[in-house]
Amino acid sequence: MSKGRFGDFGGQFVPETLMAAVTALEEGRNSVCPTKEFREELSFYLKEYAGRETPLTFCRNVSADMGCRVYLKREDLLHSGAHKLNNTLGQALLAKHMGKKRLIAETGAGQHGVATAIAGAVLNLPVEVYMGETDCQRQSLNVFRMELMGATVIPVKGGTATLKDAVNEAMREWAASSEDSAYILGSVVGPHPYPEMVRDFQTVIGTEARRQILEHEGRLPDTVIACVGGGSNAIGMFHPFLKDDVKLVGVEAGGRGKAPGEHGASLESGRPGILHGALSYLLQDDDGQVIETYSVAAGLDYPSVGPEHSMLKDTGRVHYESVPDDEVLNAFRYLSRREGIVPALESAHAVAYLLREQDRFEKDDIVIINLSGRGDKDITREVVHEQI
Amino acid sequence: MNRFETVFERPAFIAFTVAGDPDLTTSLAVAQTIIHSGADILELGIPFSDPVGDGPVIQRADERALSAGATTDSAFALVREIRKTSEVPVVLLVYCNTVYSRGPARFYKDAKAAGVDGILIVDMPVEEGHLVMQYATESGIAPIFTVTPTTPPERVKKITDLAGGFLYLVSLSGVTGRRETLSEAAVPLIQRVRKETSLPLALGFGIATETHARQAVEAGADGVIVGSAIVEIVERHVGDLAGMERELSDYIARMKAAVVGSVPVDEDQNYV
Incomplete structure (x- = not known):
């Protein structure tokens, strides 16, 4: 059995051409990440540059509406406007310590690409971002942001020209250039060591939230909710609570309906399969071909999910559900109006779950929602949706 | 017992095509032309x-085949058709999810029944070999593995311990696709792997011309694998079966001649 398993899930299903690269990354991670020097440097960038720690905000209005005590973990206030930077700063710093000269990344909506461009700019490493041609068109502002920070955006034409194809292309480029290039993967997916490494960089979210809620309330929350695409913000939030008596809920993209191709709910509707180096729940047809996904939130538009989530689903430790686009848009408007906080459409999935399930919560129940990103990027599309 | 045994008595020419590209009927004609040539x-x-292991040419072929309705079943049907007229060894190149989705036991059983001789799973390194090795052994289908210029010596050992049929040496870092020259990494790769195994060594990735093929054989390769250059011919002639067969048979014959060391009589003819 190979390394990097979460129960049966995970592994290193990559062509032999990539084995040297994943092995070197694994060795680099094991030798560099635990050192005092690396941890202090990362902690400096997270605190002084990115603005950690992020607040855990008690929402008076939402709490009054819902009839329970609702907190938001404010990753939307992190520099760049989303949790992605926790991971890219970590991986880019590791790349620098490993002597890499260039960063490669994939991006779907552009958030991870932007976060990689930021990390590359501040750490003086050139960045190349692979982005599906379709995504380049629907997220042109993020293309401009990346280019503004000096990154090169390479449109990917193959396949469905979306996130999964951008990952394919980035992996190909990495296979050809791993000697001097680091592949900065944006979620807890891919071959070992990515699911573990990205989780470890994102665990800062849950570690802070756990301490903050104890300070605010003197006890742990009853429920923690996070959206799940690849699942990095969710695993980062959940991990420090796994051993606690806390209900954990992951919310997937229900899209336009339950039919194949209309959603991104791989845990709810997929079956185990292998994509991008890992065995995990996967949206696929009977023949094992990966099928297209759809979500109003481009960041959840991915046919698979981190292998650790697959394990947590099967063990029952985390409860996974999906919410459809219309509930998500409703939640997007609701949080904007009631708290003056515009959530990313991805994060609005977690809010939508709360709205739907509000009757389940008692007056003294404490609920934490991971507000993984801000919604400025979605306002144009949101307006368009309202007109339709 | 296995069809590979006699093939490598002299340098072998190994030709790749995507099952179902550009459609099921044409694909059978392409396979038969390749074999007859x-x-x-x-x-x-x-x-x-x-x-993920392939370049743009083979990715486009995969897309053409899938849009034309290609499935795992239709690939096995293609092998059965080929077996009606030919005993040429057939190796399947598949991605792991294709095997996993069907169930490895069933995949190997069906492959054997169709007449498959070897299976190479592109994204299954030896560490994940436990998934299929039992079925490869039971079915007698050779488990083909790749070795690359970046594979360190201790991994070469691990790979040769499991591998059967022949070893697929990847001549360069990266993905499939035509290159201008044979990779500089190819010669040292052949030399160092040769010391580790008695399995035949077939060199692939980036090989498109007769010069590449000759250089590979001179460097000690027992076989030369060509993929993207063949797929390009198919792509160029979609809708023109006669032209496709003509160019394919000409190209395959030339490459075969270059591999076995004889010079084809019409070498000066422009085939592109």
Whole structure:
């Protein structure tokens, strides 16, 4: 059995051409990440540059509406406007310590690409971002942001020209250039060591939230909710609570309906399969071909999910559900109006779950929602949706 | 017992095509042309939606085949058709999810029944070999593995311990696709792997011309694998079967001649 398993899930299903690269990354991670020097440097960038720690905000209005005590973990206030930077700063710093000269990344909506461009700019490493041609068109502002920070955006034409194809292309480029290039993967997916490494960089979210809620309330929350695409913000939030008596809920993209191709709910509707180096729940047809996904939130538009989530689903430790686009848009408007906080459409999935399930919560129940990103990027599309 | 044994008595020419590219009927004609023109081993790729180990040419072929309705079943049907008229060894190139989705036991059983001789799973390194090795052994289908210029010596050992049929040496870092020259890494790769195994060594990735093929054989390769250059011919002639067969048979014959060391009589003819 190979390394990097979460129960049966995970592994290193990559062509032999990539084995040297994943092995070197694994060795680099094991030798560099635990050192005092690396941890202090990362902690400096997270605190002084990115603005950690992020607040855990008690929402008076939402709490009054819902009839329970609702907190938001404010990753939307992190520099760049989303949790992605926790991971890219970590991986880019590791790349620098490993002597890499260039960063490669994939991006779907552009958030991870932007976060990689930021990390590359501040750490003086050139960045190349692979982005599906379709995504380049629907997220042109993020293309401009990346280019503004000096990154090169390479449109990917193959396949469905979306996130999964951008990952394919980035992996190909990495296979050809791993000697001097680091592949900065944006979620807890891919071959070992990515699911573990990205989780470890994102665990800062849950570690802070756990301490903050104890300070605010003197006890742990009853429920923690996070959206799940690849699942990095969710695993980062959940991990420090796994051993606690806390209900954990992951919310997937229900899209336009339950039919194949209309959603991104791989845990709810997929079956185990292998994509991008890992065995995990996967949206696929009977023949094992990966099928297209759809979500109003481009960041959840991915046919698979981190292998650790697959394990947590099967063990029952985390409860996974999906919410459809219309509930998500409703939640997007609701949080904007009631708290003056515009959530990313991805994060609005977690809010939508709360709205739907509000009757389940008692007056003294404490609920934490991971507000993984801000919604400025979605306002144009949101307006368009309202007109339709 | 296995069809590979006699093939490598002299340098072998191994030709790749995607099963179902550009459609099921044409694909059978392509395979038969390749075989009739002298290929010693036929490699058939089962198309996959996300071929991370392949370059753009083979990815487009996968997309054409899938849009034309290619499936795992139709790939096995293609092998059965080929077996009606030919005993040429057939190797399947597949992505792991294709095998996993069908269930490895069933995949190997069906492959054996169709007449498959070897299976190479592109994204299954030896560490994950436990998934299929039992079925490869039971079915007698050779488990083909790749070795690359970046594979360190201790991994070469691990790979040769499991591998059967022949070893697929990847001549360069990166993905499949035509290159201008044979990779500089190819010669040292052949030399160092040769010391570790008695398995035949077939060199692939980036090989497109007769010069590449000759250089590979001179460097000690027992076989030469060509993929993207063949797929390009198919792509160029979609809708023109006669032209496709003409150019394919000409190209395969030339490459075969270059591999076995004889010079084809019409070498000066422009075939592109």
